[in-house]
Amino acid sequence: xxxxxxxxxxxxxxxxxxxxxxxxxxxxxxxxxxxxxxxxxxxxxxxxxxxxxxxxxxxxxxxxxxxxxxxxxxxxxxxxxxxxxxxxxxxxxxxxxxxxxxxxxxxxxxxxxxxxxxxxxxxxxxxxxxxxxxxxxxxxxxxxxxxxxxxxxxxxxxxxxxxxxxxxxxxxxxxxxxxxxxxxxxxxxxxxxxxxxxxxxxxxxxxxxxxxxxxxxxxxxxxxxxxxxxxxxxxxxxxxxxxxxxxxxxxxxxxxxxxxxxxxxxxxxxxxxxxxxxxxxxxxxxxxxxxxxxxxxxxxxxxxxxxxxxxxxxxxxxxxxxxxxxxxxxxxxxxxxxxxxxxxxxxxxxxxxxxxxxxxx
Numbered sequence: 001x002x003x004x005x006x007x008x009x010x011x012x013x014x015x016x017x018x019x020x021x022x023x024x025x026x027x028x029x030x031x032x033x034x035x036x037x038x039x040x041x042x043x044x045x046x047x048x049x050x051x052x053x054x055x056x057x058x059x060x061x062x063x064x065x066x067x068x069x070x071x072x073x074x075x076x077x078x079x080x081x082x083x084x085x086x087x088x089x090x091x092x093x094x095x096x097x098x099x100x101x102x103x104x105x106x107x108x109x110x111x112x113x114x115x116x117x118x119x120x121x122x123x124x125x126x127x128x129x130x131x132x133x134x135x136x137x138x139x140x141x142x143x144x145x146x147x148x149x150x151x152x153x154x155x156x157x158x159x160x161x162x163x164x165x166x167x168x169x170x171x172x173x174x175x176x177x178x179x180x181x182x183x184x185x186x187x188x189x190x191x192x193x194x195x196x197x198x199x200x201x202x203x204x205x206x207x208x209x210x211x212x213x214x215x216x217x218x219x220x221x222x223x224x225x226x227x228x229x230x231x232x233x234x235x236x237x238x239x240x241x242x243x244x245x246x247x248x249x250x251x252x253x254x255x256x257x258x259x260x261x262x263x264x265x266x267x268x269x270x271x272x273x274x275x276x277x278x279x280x281x282x283x284x285x286x287x288x289x290x291x292x293x294x295x296x297x298x299x300x301x302x303x304x305x306x307x308x309x310x311x312x313x314x315x316x317x318x319x320x321x322x323x324x325x326x327x328x329x330x331x332x333x334x335x336x337x338x339x340x341x342x343x344x345x346x347x348x349x350x351x352x353x354x355x356x357x358x359x360x361x
Contacts (some may be wrong), residue, residue, distance in 0.1 A: 065186075075334060077264055081275055082257040083337035084330060086250040090243070091338075092120040092359050098342075098357030105350050107134040114357070121150040121240035131164070132169055140167045153239045154217050161211040169199050231307035235300060248298040256294050258287035270358045272331030272340030279328055 065068075093324045101111040109132040116125040129142040143159040173192055219233030238245055259277045266274025295301040325348035332339055344355040 011250070016265060052324055056326065077261050077273075077275060078257075079336060080332050080337050081261060081277070081330065082254060084332035084339040085119040085259060086254055087337060087361070088327070088339045088359075089250040089253065090246050091210045092118075093361060094118045095360045096357050098355065100353070100355045102351060102353045108132060109134075110265070119236075120243075121148070122149045122226060123240075131167070133167055138167050138170070140164050148240075150241060152219055152233070154219065154222075155214055156217065156345075158210060159212050160285065162207050165203055165207060166196075166200055169196055171196045221286070228307065231303075235303050235307065238300065242299075245300050249295065249300060252294045252298060253291060256285055256287055256291035258291050259328075260284045265333075270340040270360075271333060272338075273334050274331045274341075277330065279326065 094117070096114065096116040096118075098114050100110075100114065101109045106244075109130075111130040111132075113128040114125065116123065118124075123146075125146045125203075127144045128147070129144065131140045131142065132138075133140070140163050141160055142164050145155075146158045147155040152249050173196060177188075179191065181353075218231055219237065222229065222233070260283060262278035262281075262282065263276040264274075266276055268274060294329070296305060326344065329343040330339065331341035338361050339359050341359060342357045346353050
């Protein structure tokens with residue numbers, strides 16, 4: 001018993017001593033690893049600080065450059081106008097609402113309310129016309145709807161044709177009879193009314209086929225073998241269907257932009273900033289001539305040249321440009337540079353015209 005206890009007692013210290021010998025070995029091994037934490041933290045902080053400062057400076061420079069680019073280049077009024085014209089030439093979709101007024105010197109007046117939607121090459125246009133004939137003291141309302149497709153087919157519907165024809169017949173007859181004759185001879189007035197009814201009755205059958213009915217036609221039918229009209233119709237059809245041809249014109253205009261700004265103090269309209277265009281300066285006329293000349297090299301320009309060769313032969317040139325006595329104002333979105341509105345006013349010796357359109361693309 002004593003010997004076994006003694007043996008156990010002897011083993012126990014030896015076992016504990018062996019365990020105690022292993023611990024220092026383990027601690028000595030862990031002490032071999034280099035102290036990364038203390039040595040590497042400070043350089044990382046310094047490098048990160050430098051990178052952060054450089055990045056901040058670069059971002060600030062880019063922000064300043066972007067701001068300068070936006071205000072000095074993108075917000076430049078002349079660029080806005082040029083881009084608005086280019087975007088209008090190349091756009092495929094647009095909604096247009098507006099009014100056109102034509103006044104003759106005899107105070108006869110035509111007022112057109114226009115609503116149009118285009119998804120190239122298809123278009124739909126509704127026009128409400130109010131025609132005031134001063135000589136016969138009559139006002140006639142006429143509605144027209146026009147739809148075109150990619151094949152150049154045109155659908156037309158007219159409402160109010162009968163009243164328009166009646167007014168035109170009255171005007172044609174009464175304009176040749178002095179008003180004093182009516183007062184002097186009541187029987188003459190009766191005779192004239194009888195003639196009017198006879199003419200209108202002869203046109204009744206044709207009017208019934210037209211008034212309020214959809215009519216289908218083509219540009220070729222309208223031309224009726226007139227080569228000039230047919231040629232022009234082909235050009236319009238090409239512009240509707242050929243995006244390459246439109247881009248050609250847009251590129252030529254960008255290189256020869258002749259719509260030069262005259263005034264920027266124009267009230268905003270339809271979400272766009274207003275600009276009055278200079279139509280009469282020597283610079284504007286010269287740039288318009290440059291554009292006309294450059295346009296001749298495009299596919300559309302060549303088509304126009306072929307269509308107007310007779311005009312050039314008789315008048316010397318089909319691309320004559322001169323000063324205008326009219327005014328042109330346009331409005332454009334300052335961010336997208338999309339055309340938002342157009343106003344055109346013109347005067348001649350025997351009439352004046354005013355066209356005002358709001359545009360959404």
